[in-house]
Amino acid sequence: MSNRLQEVQGVGAVRSADATPRTWQAVIWILAVLSTLGGLGVALFFLRQNDAAHPWQRLDLYTGGFLLVGGVAGIAQVATFLRSALRSLDTAGEALGLAYDPGVLGFAAVVEAGKLGVLLDYARWHLVPVLEQPALQALGLAFAAAGSAGLVWTDRWLARHFASEETAAALMTRGPYRFVRHPRYLSLLLLGLSLPLVFASILGWPVWLVLVTAIRRRIEREELHLREVFGAGYDTYCRGTARLVPGIY
Secondary structure, rough: OOOHHHHHHHHHHHHHHHHHHHHHHHHHHHHHHHEEEEHHHHHHHHHHHOOOOOOOOOOOOHHHHHHHHHHHHHHHHHHHHHHHHHHHHHHHHHOOOOOOOOOOHHHHHHHHHHHHHHHHHHHHHHHHHHOOOOHHHHHHHHHHHHHHHHHHHHHHHHHHHOOOOOHOOOOOOOOOHHHEHHHHHHHHHHHHHHHHHOOOOOHHHHHHHHHHHHHHHHHHHHHHHHHHOOOOHHHHHHHOOOOOOOOEE
């Protein structure tokens, strides 16, 4: 009877251990959805023209498309990459780069504040009306779609990479990493570039420059860190793979 009791207790302990990460993942998923919906709500709040005959005239194919693809990428990011990255504090520090570049949080705060300014400019201020050109907005929407698709693709591979200690210990060279060393940052740059084009805002360009500065800084720190972790293998990978744009950089 004692052996049987130990078996039952052992099974119960395993089930309890399995339930904890599943519960944590469910919490992450719920928070991701709420965060995405909250961001969408804020955007719609500013885009609505309360005193106009057509309150939603600023929500058109371009701005609506931007919000749609951005929302899909945001939810996909948490459903894949962050669910693996947040499985432990050590993994989170490594996956998010906070261990070697905590200053990225400051840049992120500036970029998010800048996005709010871009929304206000498009919906209320119209600082440079001539920038609102359908051709430019269409180009911006194309950049947004490409950037969102790149994020979804990259994050699916990152989710596999950070799924366990064993997979995280191997250098990532497959999927989008076959083509560039930093596909996620390339995707973020495309999304950032789409912002001033879709929303026809002069304020979007300094926001993009802040993003470029943050990503260049991040790449320098990240590559130093990866050389420490993977040694000569990372140098070999770098010699055959561009940072962001094959044949250029």
